[in-house]
Amino acid sequence: MNAAPRLQKDDFEALSEFRYQLRRFLRFSEDAAQSEGLTPLQYLLMLHIKGYPGREWASISELAERLQAQHHGVVALVTRCVKAGLVTRTP
Template sequence: MTQISKSDYESLLAFRTALRRFLHFTEQGARAVGLTPQQHQVLLAVMGQPGRDWASVGEIAEALQIRHHAAVGLIDRCQQAGVVMREHDPTDRRTVRVSLTDQGKDVLQRLSSANLAELKTLTDLLKGF
């Protein structure tokens, strides 16, 4: 077993504290714009898909580490909030594409701008470790 130094413990604590601080910051931001933190994560899961601006329900479930039926309920609530819309994939009718509405894009842009600034601050703090 590798010996862990006091400095290692301090680095782990600093990282864990920064991570919790970031999560708390993003959760507060989502609530401030009328979304739950999970709804904000849905928006990010949609826009974060490589090379496209939509996601399948399965991809959202995977990104959020939740079951498919839980993702469906969460997407339903996002749709009721006016931030996402659903449509069938034109090439595979079994697949439902979830994409952001203009309102969803605006909300995600504002949240992500603030979150990236906070992440930079925390990254700068952690550079000493």
């Protein structure tokens, strides 16, 4: 059985740069959401609802997968967003 190849310095540099650029983009998005009075999670929830493939709604389970969050945490987030008038819940 062959061992996985070891990462070299240039591999680490490329990974570091990728993570740095990803974090810069995420920080920009977080700051933009907050400037509009939204939390980053509220923004992501609305993005994933509006951008769900093939329709403009998503189930709690689908949202939990997209957010990589626990089901009960997404239920609480949706409840807060409903109270804030950001989304509607339909059974």
